[in-house]
Amino acid sequence: MDLASHIRHVPDFPKPGILFYDISTLLAHSDAWRETIDRMAEAIRPMQPDLLAGIESRGFLAAAPLALALGKGFVMVRKRGKLPGRTVSHAYALEYGEDVVEVQEGMIEPGQRVVLVDDLLATGGTASAAVTLLRKVGAEVPGAAFIIELIGLGGRARLDVPTETVLQLEA
Ligand SMILES: O=P(O)(O)OC[C@H]1O[C@H](OP(=O)(O)OP(=O)(O)O)[C@H](O)[C@@H]1O
Ligand SMILES: Nc1ncnc2[nH]cnc12
Numbered sequence: 001m002d003l004a005s006h007i008r009h010v011p012d013f014p015k016p017g018i019l020f021y022d023i024s025t026l027l028a029h030s031d032a033w034r035e036t037i038d039r040m041a042e043a044i045r046p047m048q049p050d051l052l053a054g055i056e057s058r059g060f061l062a063a064a065p066l067a068l069a070l071g072k073g074f075v076m077v078r079k080r081g082k083l084p085g086r087t088v089s090h091a092y093a094l095e096y097g098e099d100v101v102e103v104q105e106g107m108i109e110p111g112q113r114v115v116l117v118d119d120l121l122a123t124g125g126t127a128s129a130a131v132t133l134l135r136k137v138g139a140e141v142p143g144a145a146f147i148i149e150l151i152g153l154g155g156r157a158r159l160d161v162p163t164e165t166v167l168q169l170e171a
Helices: 028-046 058-070 126-137
Strands: 008-011 019-022 051-053 075-081 085-095 098-104 115-120 142-152 161-171
Touching: 028 058, 028 115, 028 142, 028 161, 051 058, 051 126, 058 075, 058 115, 075 126, 085 126, 098 126, 115 126, 126 142
Parallel strands: 051 075, 051 115, 115 142, 142 161
Antiparallel strands: 008 019, 075 098, 085 098
């Protein structure tokens, strides 16, 4: 199945000069979405995860069904201030300013194998921050998986874990 044809291209969103790859049209097509999840599940299975971690918010859309398909638990990596109770944080630099990713304490046991899942890998800033956060709470990170990889932005090189992507598109 040609999964790339189910991604909508939106020029100049969220700002001029950015070509936004919109997965809404993929999600709306049940066969294409199922095929996407199946392909990602087969790529993740050999990483032998105990848990999958999804990055807010579009990452949740892929990580939750993948965790069910693989029979594993799902953990949320969220932006600052969204998770209740005690959390562990990691701040990372953006082009301007910084952002923070968080995970709830006690969700991950030290030594558990946690595969990171997100919809899209661009510069890799978000994903590498999430890998650092997962390691901070004692996780082993055997790999990361994305629906879309934007080639030419260096995201893959920024990640020090095996990285699987279903679609490789021009930034
Ligand atoms: O590789 P990077 O350059 O870090 O970019 C990729 C990140 O950007 C997007 O999230 P966004 O911040 O737009 O949040 P959303 O999922 O809530 O829309 C995407 O879902 C990734 O998480
Ligand atoms: N070009 C892009 N399209 C969709 N999501 C993104 N996240 C970062 N860059 C993106």
